[in-house]
Amino acid sequence: MNNVSVRLVFDRKHVATKKHQASVQVEVTYQRKRKYFGTGIKLYADQWGKDLKVKNHPQSLVFNQKLNDMISGIHDYVYQLSTQKIPFTFERLDQHLGNYGADTTKSFLHFMRKRINERQIAESTRIKHKCVLKALEEFGKIKNFSDICYENIKAYDEFAKKRCKHQSSVYNYHKILKIFVREAHAAQLISVDPYQNFKLERGKSTVRRFLTKEELAKIEVRRIDDISLNRVRDVFLFCCYTGLAYADLKEFDFKDAIMTNGMYRIRYNRVKTGTPYNISLMDKAMDILRKYDFKLPIISNQKYNAYLKVLGAFCGVKKRLTSHVARHTFATTITLANGVRIEVVSKMLGHTNIRTTQLYAHIYQAEVDKEFERLNNIV
Numbered sequence: 001m002n003n004v005s006v007r008l009v010f011d012r013k014h015v016a017t018k019k020h021q022a023s024v025q026v027e028v029t030y031q032r033k034r035k036y037f038g039t040g041i042k043l044y045a046d047q048w049g050k051d052l053k054v055k056n057h058p059q060s061l062v063f064n065q066k067l068n069d070m071i072s073g074i075h076d077y078v079y080q081l082s083t084q085k086i087p088f089t090f091e092r093l094d095q096h097l098g099n100y101g102a103d104t105t106k107s108f109l110h111f112m113r114k115r116i117n118e119r120q121i122a123e124s125t126r127i128k129h130k131c132v133l134k135a136l137e138e139f140g141k142i143k144n145f146s147d148i149c150y151e152n153i154k155a156y157d158e159f160a161k162k163r164c165k166h167q168s169s170v171y172n173y174h175k176i177l178k179i180f181v182r183e184a185h186a187a188q189l190i191s192v193d194p195y196q197n198f199k200l201e202r203g204k205s206t207v208r209r210f211l212t213k214e215e216l217a218k219i220e221v222r223r224i225d226d227i228s229l230n231r232v233r234d235v236f237l238f239c240c241y242t243g244l245a246y247a248d249l250k251e252f253d254f255k256d257a258i259m260t261n262g263m264y265r266i267r268y269n270r271v272k273t274g275t276p277y278n279i280s281l282m283d284k285a286m287d288i289l290r291k292y293d294f295k296l297p298i299i300s301n302q303k304y305n306a307y308l309k310v311l312g313a314f315c316g317v318k319k320r321l322t323s324h325v326a327r328h329t330f331a332t333t334i335t336l337a338n339g340v341r342i343e344v345v346s347k348m349l350g351h352t353n354i355r356t357t358q359l360y361a362h363i364y365q366a367e368v369d370k371e372f373e374r375l376n377n378i379v
Helices: 060-083 090-097 106-119 123-138 150-163 167-186 211-220 227-240 246-251 283-291 303-314 323-338 342-349 354-378
Strands: 003-008 020-028 033-043 259-260 264-271 275-278
Touching: 003 033, 003 060, 020 060, 020 090, 033 060, 060 090, 060 106, 060 123, 106 123, 106 167, 123 150, 150 167, 211 227, 211 275, 211 323, 211 342, 227 246, 227 264, 227 283, 227 303, 275 342, 303 323, 323 342, 342 354
Parallel strands: none
Antiparallel strands: 003 020, 020 033, 259 264, 264 275
């Protein structure tokens, strides 16, 4: 479906003048066929620029945002069809767009798409929000503000349960949608917030994998001749001894470290939440930094996780290694298992809520219980 092209066209029939308006349309081309979709925007000849944007109009910003949203929405829809292996047709696109161009003031989907682009959030969070928007478009029963009611939210819940394996994922589907429903309610675009009466089940949190002391040692002592894999091992271990998430690792710069009480300390704000975190670089972390002249060999997250899968197998660790496993290992094996108070661990990790940190404590307690059962069988 890569041969679907989308562009804006103004005054297709060449009738616009400074006194006569013409329409802005979206041209979609597929397999040498093209179709035009209205945007609801009409302009004079001097109100359209060579950069394909509205100019010299009191609502230029609003119109350009609307056009950008429409183009983005079509690209997203085409990608959605591709991932689901559904053939693209103009009829499907026509049905998807509906009356999008005619009146966006009634469209909740337009409102949600616009707010996703406007909100000051991490890009990873924005991607999650867009995934929920795509799911909502697929759901099909909530398009306009008038569709937001208790019955449709309940139907959306059933829809999410069919898509997700875990209740915690269903909860997140609602959690994101609820943000925009409440924004619409606050802006008086809807009279009632259906989530006030809709009870959400959080579900059980997914188990967070971490390495035991023995598994961590396997990775540390294993001889690795491959240069790339060896670098990935070092970066992974650095995260195990600092608790840095991959997004924060990318922003790490030793130049920002401050010497305090004989140790270098790093104070940053987490990329994901903006919450401050505070860590001191232990000797093992410093050894890794010195090895690379204090500039870690960072690669893309996708390549990093691919290498970690190989690293785990090569070192005889049965657990699937990911960038998150290192952070979880720091929270459990490195800190909680060695008596660090949970309130301190929370500050180290930069958690916004100590309840998040308590999940690690529960996991570690389960590991303790397992060892007691093992000892009981031996003794």
